[in-house]
Amino acid sequence: MTDERTESGGERRDRLLHALQSLLALPAAELRPTLNKASLVISELLHADKVDVFLLEHATQTLVAGGTSDTPMGRKQKALGLDRLPLANGGRAVQAYETEQPFMTGRLHEDPEELPGIKHRLGVKSALMVPLPIGGETGGVLGVSSAQPDFFSEDDLRFLEAVARWVGAVAHRVELVQELTKLATRNARRAAAEEIVTVLAHDMANHLMPLRARLELIQRRARRDNAADYLRDADGALASLAALNRLISDLLDVGRLDQGLFALRPQPVDVVALAREVAASMRAPGHAVEYRGPEELVVIADLDRLRQVLENLTANAMKHSPPGLPVGLDVQEQVRAEGKWVRIAVTDQGPGIAPDVLDTLFERFARGPGSTGLGLGLFLARQIALAHGGTLEVTSKPGDGTRFELALPEAPSTPQGR
Template sequence: MRGNHGDFRAPPWADRSHWSSGGWQPGRRLFRIVLLVTVGFVAVPVLASAALTATFAGWTSVAVAVVFWAAFVVIGALLLRFVFRNLRIVRDLISTTGRLADGDYSARVEGHASPAARPMVDSFNRMAQRLEVSDELRRQLLADVGHELRTPLTVVRGELEAMADGVRDLSPDQIRLLLTDIAVMERLLDDLRTLSTTEAGMVALDTESADLGELASDVVERFGPQATESGIELTLTAPQPVPAMIDPYRIGQVLSNLVVNALRATTSGGTIEVTVCSDHFDDRPVAVVTITDTGRGIAADQIDAVFDRFHKGEDSSGSGLGLTISRDLVHGHGGTITLDSDLGVGTTVTMTLPAGG
């Protein structure tokens, strides 16, 4: 089926091949229903009139029959209006389902539905909209992945071809360059694998009560040499143990992503401050981490997009997936992550996680 989404399959009743002479035929089914209703509407009043005529005599029977027929016609008209109105909705649903099955995710059920059918139509249109958005995201993801892989692959191929043609010697510097580009591709593939599991809610979190301050200390210590080499002051403030219910490996991954982003955005002479503390959020205890840098900051019109896949600054060397992965991992813990930034001043990322025992 065109426009396939994972395991999505159109139901049999949406497959137009089943509408042939040997399968389900909605047009004939609806015709039979309407025919039976019409026969019923004719037969019932005829029989009822005969019974009334036998019961009453003279003008009394005529008056009763007229009243009965008038009431029956009014009720019948209202009922038929309701039936045909909903049959039109069923017909539109069948037609739209066929278009969705053919990959046209812009298809929607139009027209006015009865109050009884409106929730069904609204739900169907919301489903179609989600399919359309999902298809667009899938196409965009494939385009972004192709773009991100094309540059390092082009470099590696060019260097190897130059070496094969004898234009360039196989030197340690050239080998390091190739290894660097290969590492970029490996990091992108690792990030994509992590992203696919986090967005699908399939990440297995091995949560335990752990000291978030100690975890942050390990991350700061790991990136300390890189910060010193770049002339950046990287500090940690964690005055006391801060217990949190977390998967230490996954939250360590989030903290590493955030510190790496801060290092990339901060120039020599700048500072990065990591603060860990306990607090309350919506009347529940939480562990809070803030990472504040004095880097280049982010423009106001870009802040809402920082957690989108493959969104990154013009001079960023990352994959553009770090913040997306961090957001999904934090949300998987039942926490929150926000970002505030002023262009030319710096950025602050705040993360809250459930407090530990």
């Protein structure tokens, strides 16, 4: 039996308070060192041969000793590989976890339900097992072991149940600190990377301006001299340069959004004329773009930004459309309670988008299956829609194509910007 049974009530309260104070004083740094220290504190208080803080490893459905007292039995347990207890193997620790009920015995070596390795090779005769609450749910088991029979009392069990709540709080605190640290590190890296990308994009744009001028000069000379080969090469180089300029423009737009410098230049825009222009310029052999809608429809919007959205959505639809099947570009006026709106839908008949991808489709740097870009086009398209006081939504089912729908108020009360 333990010497603690002869303690007075005041002495036991002092011992419990000392234990809780020691546990709360543990630094919220790395989980394993913190739990190892917690195990050692409990081991010394209960004069136990071993104390374990078992945590559930979800991937393998195994109770893993996240912390073990640095004692001879604790070291032997690790050497024998008994610091990992698969739920499928059963045993008293697994039982305490699965039933969420405490377990106590002074004759573990005679218990047919316990694992042979723990009884015979580790030599445990007395054991206490209590569920470990972490973050509002049972996350593991706090176990105390002794090589002596009938070593622990009911008071020890109640004491361990109280301590388990504090150990769980310590474990949860460490987990939260680790998650916050990872998040802060990730955000810092992302901010630094985005700043570098913005600076590089700005410098690249400056270097590309004289390159474009020289290519246009070569193009004019080739056209003047009827040099078909040179003209074809110049046209191809200028097309590639235009794609690179669009990419750089997207990167700079992301920087402007982050810095609050993204603004619109609203003016009357004939959406029908713009949609027809985009359909004509974007169609390619094997990929028709079919316009459907009225003959004229005017909204107050930023012409260049609206063109950017439509070109992005149309190019995206063409990329995922099977050859020979057209992309639809539909314009329609809607009457809502707050006034007149225009709805522009871009549809394809491609393979569709998986539901798990749809959730992140409009996030920056998010890319769908088969995408080779940076994942900025749809992010910027939605931001432009929001800046106009409108919306950009997507509906899609695997095997049933994809529909992007841009909705804008015809005359917003105040121009939106960021």
